[in-house]
Amino acid sequence: MKQCVTKSVFVLILLSLSLTNCLWKQIGNGYTTKSKIQVYSKPDDTSSVLFEIPKNANFVILEKISKKDLKQSNDWWKIKKDNQVGYLKDQSRDSNLIFLSVLNPHFGLVAATSLFLRSEPNVESKAIEKLKTKDIVEILEESHSPISVNGKQGNWMKVKSKSQSIGYVFSPYIVIGDTEEILATLSDFETKESGWVYVKNKPSFVHQLYNRKLIKINNEQVEEDQFYFVKSRYVTNEGKVFFRVLKQKSRQEDWYSDIExxxxxxxYLPAESLVLSNQYASLYARIRLFEPTEKKIFDFLSKEISYDIDPNQTSIKSFQSKKDRYFIVTTTARDENDECIGCFLPELENIVYVLKEKANTFEIIFYESGSRSAIIDTYAISPKIIIRTSPLPEGDESPSKIYSNEYEFRGEKFVLIKSETTE
Incomplete structure (x- = not known):
């Protein structure tokens, strides 16, 4: 009799656990690239912290709770990790949190010369497999958390390859289709692209697009040892990849006229003849710069920011505070035009980043930009930064008016100490 009761209790426990698990219906998966992400007992950051999610960890998404229902400024996610259930605040702009939605399977075609299938949704994780151009993968889950990887905007996809390997790829290199058959019928196709290439040797031939096909012609446009802006990526039926490259100059007669x-x-140039990068700064640093610290700074900024900066129009100053070393990077945005004569552009070096050296990398502790210029003084008792900006020409205010903000280094950060306006 006692044995029968014990078995009944065991069955009830199993049934209870089964019903409990059924209550939590998975709607997606999550992944964090940052350590100590806090999970709360309620969808409220004043509630108690149940546990923390470590770096490079996965968790299950159970439910999304709308900020309208909560009458808060943020949505919340109900999540589960290691049989613990709690609430995570939605930070849509936080690239350290990646959410992958479960969806009906569809397919993707690789539009890169090669693409690594990675074990986790980050570029530092192990490469499981090297996918080739026009390989087709099954898309299992897709992130709705946009991130920047080496300056390219996109999101991570969880996919299954033909060899049945499951891992993650970055979306800008994937063409999506509803069925495998539709993607398999694609012959020559072109996708939008942005980035830069370096041409080491002058090619004898280039390609032009006629009647949706690439035709080889004599080269009268491309020079050696030059950088070119990338406009698109062209994939042939045979799986060869070409890039449409552009070089252009502009002119503006006055502030109010159109730019010509x-x-x-x-x-179009074949991929194998080019050195390619998503951002100009990292490509320029790889080709032109030899000083290791400068190269590290431009590589770091290329991964952290989404627009191009010009290392050729950049100054880097450093200072020491206590045991820490800081770098003030004064730079300029790099446009796809080689130059714009007479255009209403800022003076050179109008963007400022302050980087704190941390082990083998950096941390951005200050960022400001002005439409006019930036002035740096590292010889003062405390380093100072002055950002100067002016109204745009098409507004009501005079473009000759200058607003100045002065920042001073105090402790471990730059603080605003003075603002003034001059005509």
């Missing part, structure tokens, strides 16, 4: 653009180069 002259195209110098517009053609």
């Amino acid at each position: 653009t002259t195209v110098i180069t517009d053609c």
